[in-house]
Amino acid sequence: MTSVLEFRGVNASYDGAVVLQDVTFAIDDGETVGLVGRNGAGKSTALLSVYAVPTVTGDIAIDGKIISGRRYEPAALGVCLVPQGKRILPNLTVTENLHLGRAAKRSGIWNIDTVFDLFPNLARGAKRSGIALSGGEQQMLAIGRALMANPRLLMLDEPTEGLAPVIIDQLVEALRKVQSGGTSLLLVEQRIGMIQQLATRYLALRKGLLVSEGGISDLDKRDVQEMIAL
């Protein structure tokens, strides 16, 4: 079986400053993986490497096919990102932002109606511009936008950053529904608790190196936590 996303010896750098070194991992269809590590460990960079935002060497494959480094290609192949900071396009309306997800030209269960079912808040403000949304609504919009591409793998970069606890609960619920549709998740989170609720496996980065991986229950172990923390 081929993995939906595979990193083989990936190095990534910004302006010559190396951020990821020789990272190798694979994510299978339908599984949810948490990517953990301190600030600056290279988590966001790992996700952005898929889109060649940093300078990348080594192979990144989607479905066994090595991608060429064209930024728009991963989305078309079903690997979609909910970037850190949401990156809503502020001058477009909610509906227009969602329609951007269709640029990947993939069909499936997710369309504007099912996304609005998942996040009723968005449906209520469909005509508002992105800039007028609250932080939680923006996060929902960012997730909805990525779902519109009907991803096989949804990567989320710090989705709970800046959100109130109540909203986080709603988000976990929504992500459960996404999982049940068969979509794989790769979750970068500071809140280990959230990863433990959703993921079955973890990968840990430290100073750009993949230092540990295993089943989600191992995250509780003291030696694993120490390794990640330092």
Next chain:
Amino acid sequence: MNIAQLLNGLALGSLLMILSSGLAMIYGLRGVMNFAHGALYMSGAYLAYTVTNHVSFWAALIVCPLALAVIGAVLELVFFRHLQTRSHIEVGLITFGLALIIERIIGIIWGPHTLPVPAPDVLNGTSNVFGTAYPTYRLFILAIAVVMAAALVFWLRVSDTGLHIRAASQDGETSAILGINVDRVSLTVVCLGAALAGLAGTLAAPYFSVQPGMGMAILINVLIVVVVGGVGSLGGAMAAGMALGIVQTVGAVWLPNLAALLPYIALVAVLAWRPTGFAGKRV
């Protein structure tokens, strides 16, 4: 002031509107101030001269924008795409160099003389506008510009490509991550911008006739329009283009001594009041 003068202002404003909307779109997407835009306009006008002489003005109206779209494609594929990581100012200066090259090539092909381009017979007379006889051809320019502007805005609002252009102008990286082929969008926009410059040149040919300095002369006005309208803002550019056309023409009647300075005064006034221009960066 009379209706004829106001209409003159609208006709000039129409040309500025067409030119500056293309420039603003290119700037919005690639961040590059295209100093070759005046040279593209000039190419359109000279091509229109040749096509009108050999075929007809109506053919020129189709052929020239298409030919300019091809030049736009070259501009995008050879320069803008490969120089994306360079500073926008450097790329802007490269387009300045390109403008010098294009203008000289035109000079070599067509020579240094002013060339007249006849308007088609249908448009050659005058029409009655609120009791004033006014050259039909200028009304034609106005009509084309209004239709073009409406179509462009409608297309950007409604079509998928339009949505992608608006998204990529705001945040190219995020757009690409979402699966938008930003390179293709950019090619579309630069071709379209160049084609609009060609259209403006073709329309201007029978109005002003065709001469070697026309590119640089209009470039400065168009740059001012785009900055006053808010760099990258299509709506702002269109409004400012029309406004500048009217102000300049009307100003020539009321303040003949200062008319030539009005664009500069407008620019300084607007930027002192609102540093990002009327509309800020928005497409």
Next chain:
Amino acid sequence: MSLFRATSVSVRYGQLRALENVDIALEPGVVHGVIGPNGAGKSTFVDALSGRTRLTSGNVEFDGADITHRSVRWRRKAGISRSFQKTSVFNSMTVSQQLELVAHRNHERDLDGIVDALSLGPVMDRVCSEVAYGTQRSVDLAMALIGNPRVVLLDEPCAGLVHDESVNMLQHVRDLCRERGVGALLVEHDVDGVFRTCDVITVLNLGTVLCHGTPDEVRKDDAVIKAYLGSAA
């Protein structure tokens, strides 16, 4: 009279209420921690107090005088400085050049003292973009400490640092504040670090003050456990 006091500070961006009626008072030699979940308004708070963001309402006093409408430059000269969450240094200059640049303006006599305290000696002649990230954070902090400010507003000085570096950084902050009698506001994400370092702590949530007190009091506060500490596990 407090050295530096902010009274019912509110900041709104259109509909969004980033801060609502927040009070704080800084005393010489005391490290005052501000914690709270991301989006609680911590960074906005530092921006508001340092003059970077305009207050929607409320006022800021320094030495008993109202400075709400004073410029960033005025505040720095009066002795209020800040550091940045997103490291704000001069990348193309050497470390010594930029510290000297700031020292020149702020009449610092004992630059060596700061350089030693933050262990910057070995990197003084290196170009800032080439030194380690943790060192850049120290340079950022050093620039805030130059010129004997009486109040320093520190916006997540440990952001992006690994654990050891954080501990070191906070240690430096506490020592420098005590030695120099500086009133420090320490905004931090790292809850443990704040509990270890600070004398007084304010907890922000959704732009309002949830709780205020000594570390022990805050640790035991029900509202804090429920809204913040409880979910941070």
Next chain:
Amino acid sequence: MTVEAPLLLSDDPLAPTPSRRLKLGISPRGVAIGAVVAVVAAVAGLAVPSIVNDLYWMGILVNGLLLAFMSLSVGFMAKHLGLISLGQTAFFGGSAYLVCIATSSWEWSPYQAVAFAILGTTAMALAMGVLVVRATGIGFMMLTLAMGQAIYQVVIQEWARDTTGSFDGVAANIGDQTFLGMGVSDLLDPTVFWNLGWIVLVAVTYLLWVAGRSRFGVILEGTRENTERMRFSGYNTFLPRLAAFVFSGFVAAVGGALYGLNSGYVSPELLNFLKAGDGIIAAIVGGLGVLLGPFVGAFLYVYAQAEFNNSGNLYLYTGIASVLVLVFLPGGIVGTISTLSRRLWSSRTGRKPQA
């Protein structure tokens, strides 16, 4: 999107601690050494007329010398403020106009005229600077472009004909007065004028060099690189930028005054957009990152123009050259040479080049 911390690991704690006698900007000793080099260069340059010994080529060298003032003024702002001005013609041409107008219409002595031209134009730069230095990037380019064009438009107006001569221009009229011992015929003779021009150019270049390395230069660099940090460090970020703009205008004004003396005649072409292009392209071809880039660029540019002009396709080749340099040598010719030589040096000595 946040860029994560680079992996550069901890800095070597065993590295020797450098001496901590910190100074902001260049030392007096540096200033003195620079002065010696400048004097040597100035004296050496005086030999040029006797080496070249050809009136045509001396004329071209003088053109290069005059263009150098403009490209240096563009280069100074580009290097220290990160801003490209499209309006330096306003100062260069403006000053040249004032020299011609003051000597002919007002019958001032050449000394008075030159002093008035330089001071008046510098004052104009101050007024314009207040309007434009807040702008950045494209905004600054457009504002300076508009500024330069506005001056051009004023000069060509019919109602200004009495003063500016409109499209006809103005001729200077020194009569039988002298400037630093040079009469009209000496000023027009490139072999004689070269000496004056060269000494002033070297002096101005030296001033720019000192300014760039002084405390003022360091403050400019800080402002360019991180304006916000400068404000939070207690610096005014407007005045240094304004000062740099005015200084740059002053340099162009000095060149313009010399131009007025040397040519004895000015026409609106001097204020035109293409003339601004000459200064910018010369500066870029030479290299904006290095002080001497625009200096060398101006001479190269004028030389190339003299070669190309024979075929009548001057601006075609100018365009091609500037596109090629910008695309393939982004540091300009001098910048590329100095990078290459540094690389060569470091590969020989095995040391890391200084950034």
